[in-house]
Amino acid sequence: MMSLYRLPPLPTIREIIKLYNLRAEKQLSQNFLLDLKLTDKIVRKAGNLQNAHVCEVGPGPGGITRAILNSGAEELLVVEKDTRFLPGLKLLNEASMGKVRIVHGDILTYRMDKAFPRHLQKAWSDDPPNVHIIGNLPFNVSTPLIIKWLEEMANRTGPFVYGRTRMTLTFQHEVAERLTAPTSSKQRSRLSIMAQYLCQVKHCFSIPGRAFVPKPEVDVGVVHFSPLIEPKIDQPFKLVEKVVRNVFQFRRKYCYKGISIIEW
């Protein structure tokens, strides 16, 4: 049945930030989205969320969280590392009549294979389950995380024990371009191959840095991943990774805001 659920009127995200004194931590590369039109647009790219079970990674002050709740999701699991955001998330849980399950933890180590009820599991060859992952994470987390999740996709572990779980995530614009680069493109890299042999990858749209508070030095790309039934290469992930690594040769590390990231 179609849910017409909407959150009741709430303080704005800006007011929540003031109320709970949630100044962005530069060290944690926190950049918030306060424009609810943009948070709605990100969530629309995840597809139809009616009655869906969603995991939001890094909800922070809750802009995307609100958009997910307004989209008709049945259950929303939020995984947030910074305790300062927990009171604001509890407020959203109360406003949504208990739809938000709050986990204070690190998404890099959180057991996604146990995140949702088992009855949601679908066979790999079946239609995708009504389980989605959405998140606007810091760039130093989103790149290692997508590499981890691509390996879990290949092995059908982690969030992929439920079947072909779809993901909508943000990346530094250049990383979004690499993830989606076609064969003939200059941006074609290891990351393009590792992502595209396992999923259909779509660069949905870009968000200028100025849309975030505080403004990061780069623009952001929203990328949607939809796992393929048959991977394009029928070999173990580690072997594909090794061959691709040899082909592209390991490039040097570079720095983003003082945090070194392995260039993929």
Ligand SMILES: C[S@@+](CC[C@H](N)C(=O)[O-])C[C@H]1O[C@@H](n2cnc3c(N)ncnc32)[C@H](O)[C@@H]1O
């Ligand atoms: C770029 S901010 C985005 C916040 C919010 N989603 C938004 O769009 O306004 C990233 C959020 O991810 C959280 N975060 C950072 N690393 C994390 C990790 N390893 N696990 C879970 N949350 C993390 C930060 O505390 C912060 O709330």
